[in-house]
Amino acid sequence: MPVLRWIRRNLVVIAGLLTLAYMILPNIVVMVFSFNKPNGRFNYAWQRFSLDAWKDPCGVADLCGSLSLSLQIAFWATLGATALGTMIAFALVRYRFRARGAINSLIFLPMAMPEVVMAASLLTLFLNMGAQLGFWTVLIAHIMFCLSFVVTAVKARVMSMDPRLEEAARDLYAGPVQTFLRVTLPIAAPGIAAGAMLAFALSFDDFIITNFNAGSTVTFPMFVWGSAQRGTPVQINVIGTAMFIIAISVVLVGQVIASRRKNNARP
């Protein structure tokens, strides 16, 4: 049977594509259901096509407020975690110092711990200090759990850097600041950018730690969580789809620019 033989030969490809379909399916459902007009409060069953939600994405109370809050928190958390994490990564790769083992474990442990444990323990700290739960406690938590991921991303890049480039810069009479700004930083930039993007995604999408430490502040994931109990507005799907399209276009534009540059580089 030629069909069976073809299947056997391409088994890996078929299995891989099935997994890919499994991963993409929910995104398609989210997209399709952003055009739904549900009968009840919940947007789980298809009724009929409608553009209502797309025409009025902020039509649900608190939805866009929570979205803008999430973006603000993600922005500041990214900034904080990237700055602190990049400094740690440089220290780890470039310098010798005491207690390296302890510092390495302190960076590794937050990634090896279930989120709910960090969330619960941080809340006990805030309760003991009598801190007011809200924007600041969420921001503190987000910087904390994004930090380790930034360190890992930047460290990988700095480790693969050739220190002879910096020596060359010094040999050519560049001062320490000039060497750092014009040689070290540009080479490390892709790692820092990767860490920052990871931090932004982690912070923007975080639910468990935020749920514990936000008090009555409502971020976008918390809004979605609440709506799963009260009724899911179609606008949630609109936001989800829009985020998806924006992110994909950014990636595609980046790819096109990168390949253009490559083509220009070798005429």
Add this chain to the structure above:
Amino acid sequence: MSLTEAPPAPPADPREPVLRKPSTRKRLVPYWLLLPGILWLVVFFALPLVYQASTSVQTGSLEQGFEVTWHFQTYVDALREYYPQFIRSLLYAGTATILCLLLGYPLAYLIAFKAGRWRNLVLVLVIAPFFTSFLIRTLAWKTILADGGAVVDVLNTLHVLDVTSWLGWTESNRVLATPMAVVCGLTYNFLPFMILPLYTSLERIDGRLHEAAGDLYATPATTFRKVTFPLSMPGVVSGTLLTFIPASGDYVNAELLGSTDTKMVGSVIQSQFLRVLDYPTAAALSFILMAIVLLAVTFYIRRSGTEDLV
């Protein structure tokens, strides 16, 4: 190059730190670089764990306040009352991890060796789901697995649900609100965390090793078993850890896709902390979960012999 030829001297590793006699000011540089970030982790990660340990041995009430009384009975009571949720968490997270490995490996292999010029596109498609909030995507599974929906119909026609309901994974005519729905959600949510490390370690494998194995009359299956899979072990280890650890503490999938019979330990910790306000019990539960996960991770890393994960 023939094998008898002496190997060329290895080039000096450019990553070797260059040792100079630094001045005192220079010697302090790494500490200044480390200080803010490490301080942040100490105050907002390590210190809270201490507070949590202390809370777990306190007694008292919300009105009169809590006091450390070294009341270890809380641990015994918490375990006695909530051991089903613990077992369930480990079982669901373990099953989801194995499923992620089985589903993720072919896709990682496909991207690394078979995708050719489609590689970047497939990689983007793997990361793409991240761009829609994971809660929204998890809610989409409510539609996909809905009672009387296409998936349930097909599984019913193929009599799959008869088997799974006999095993206790589903009910005879529904998937939603059963263990299978929760495991399905967990698997879905953590698949990228399995695929990316797998892909990274597979991509590093020299393709000529496959050719060499073929030249030595290894069948494709033997090549995979003796060459590819052992070389991808670092990816397997970090992928399974990155899946199992978050899955064991997750309560989003259990709450959104499951029922009261599928509650995981994360749900219990959450409700004890935020609704019941029984802080000692919640802290004890959280502490036990942390201990179990850390022990499992340490044991697993030792067994698999890859210490260098960070």
